[in-house]
Amino acid sequence: MAKAMRILGKQFVVGETLSGAASNAKKWEEKGFRFSYDMLGEGARTEAQAKHYFEAYSGAIRDIAEQEKSNKKLRSGISVKLTALHPRCEFTQKEKSVPVITKRLLELCQIAAENNIQLTVDAEEVARLFPSLEIIENICKHPDLKSWHGFGLAVQSYQKGAPVIIDYIIEMAKEYNRKIQVRLVKGAYWDTEIKLAQVEGYDGYPVFTRKANTDVSYIACAKRLLENRQ
Numbered sequence: 283m284a285k286a287m288r289i290l291g292k293q294f295v296v297g298e299t300l301s302g303a304a305s306n307a308k309k310w311e312e313k314g315f316r317f318s319y320d321m322l323g324e325g326a327r328t329e330a331q332a333k334h335y336f337e338a339y340s341g342a343i344r345d346i347a348e349q350e351k352s353n354k355k356l357r358s359g360i361s362v363k364l365t366a367l368h369p370r371c372e373f374t375q376k377e378k379s380v381p382v383i384t385k386r387l388l389e390l391c392q393i394a395a396e397n398n399i400q401l402t403v404d405a406e407e408v409a410r411l412f413p414s415l416e417i418i419e420n421i422c423k424h425p426d427l428k429s430w431h432g433f434g435l436a437v438q439s440y441q442k443g444a445p446v447i448i449d450y451i452i453e454m455a456k457e458y459n460r461k462i463q464v465r466l467v468k469g470a471y472w473d474t475e476i477k478l479a480q481v482e483g484y485d486g487y488p489v490f491t492r493k494a495n496t497d498v499s500y501i502a503c504a505k506r507l508l509e510n511r512q
Contacts, residue, residue, distance in 0.1 A: 296317070300319060300342050300345050300346070301345070303317075304319075304345075304346070304349045307358070311353075311358070316357065316358045316359075317358040317359075318358065318359045318360065318361045318400065318465070319342065319346060319358065319360050319361065320360075320361040320404065321335075321338065321339075321366075324363040324366035325363065325365045325366060326365065326366050326367070326368065326369045327369055328369055329369060331369065332366065332367055332369055335366035336366075336367060336386050336389075339360065339362055339366070339390055340389070340390060340393055342360055343360055343393050343397060343399055344393065344397065346358060346359070346360060346397075346399055347397035347398070347399050357398060357399055357400065358399075358400075359394070359400025359401055359402060359432065360394070360399065360400070360401055360402070361402045361403075361436070362387065362390060362402070362403055362404060363404045363406060364383055364387070364404075364406065364410070364413075364417060365410070367382075367383045367386045367387060368382050368383045368386075371383060371413065371414075372409065372410060373409065373410070373412055373413055376412070376413040376416070379413065380413055380416055380417055383413075383417050384417050384420040384421070387403070387417060387421060388420075388421060388424060388426075388427075391421055391424075391430070391433060392426065392427070394432060394433075395427055395430035395432065399432060400432040400433075400434065400463060401432060401433055401434070402434045402435060402436060402463065402465055403417075403434070403435040403436065404435075404436050405435070405436040405438045405467065405469070405470070406471070407471050407474060407475065407478070408441060408443075408475055408488040408489070409478070411441075411443075411447075414435075415447075415450065418435055418454075419454055421433060422454055422455075422460060422462065423457075423458045428460065431460070431461040431463070432463070433463065434462055434463025434464055435451070435462070435463075435464065436466075436467055437451070437464055437465070437466055437467070437503065438467055438468070438469035438471075438489075439466060439467065439468055439496060439499045439500035439503050440468055440469035440472060440489045440496040440499065441469065441489055442487075442488060442489065442490060442499075443488070444499055444503050445499070445502060445503060445506065448506050448507060449506070451464060452506075452510045455510075464507055466500065466504055466507065468496055468500060469489065472489055475487065475488055475489045476489070
């Protein structure tokens with residue numbers, strides 16, 4: 283079992299540290315691949331943890347920039363979870379958390395822009411969607427980042443609302459006259475979403491319950507994105 287876990291770990295985790303991950307990724311980068319480095323285990327529970335993750339992210343962006351300085355055009359980037367930047371990133375606390383997270387994310391984006399590094403806001407649970415989109419829009423409309431096209435977000439196609447989210451992003455890009463990078467994924471919290479909906483006694487689920495439906499949603503979202511590449 284221990285050996286099986288090590289084998290699986292190497293399939294999904296490229297390194298235990300950023301420097302180790304970058305070293306392991308070199309053979310793939312030489313073939314033209316690029317990465318969005320994601321720290322495992324984020325999700326601040328205290329303000330001290332949130333500050334720790336902020337410092338870790340800012341340091342990682344500079345480290346990636348140093349490692350990628352020979353790549354002039356397309357560079358690897360970093361994924362950021364908003365729950366790592368504030369211990370109460372949730373709808374009921376959005377009046378307090380959204381301004382703080384916006385400020386911290388803006389600082390990370392400014393560091394990324396200065397170093398020509400891509401920054402992607404990672405997708406999380408559906409319950410955090412509305413405050414997350416509000417924070418993302420705050421960044422998109424900020425005048426200091428107008429010339430930087432490295433900002434983006436991940437969208438989970440297993441969400442029933444995924445096509446609406448895509449349309450929202452397209453309209454946001456048009457309104458603020460900027461390019462937004464979108465990483466379309468199937469989704470990573472399916473079991474959690476199902477269980478939370480059951481615990482709360484909802485009539486339905488916020489995610490598709492059949493893989494075939496998620497696949498159809500993915501294709502529909504991908505087509506919509508490709509139709510709006512400009």
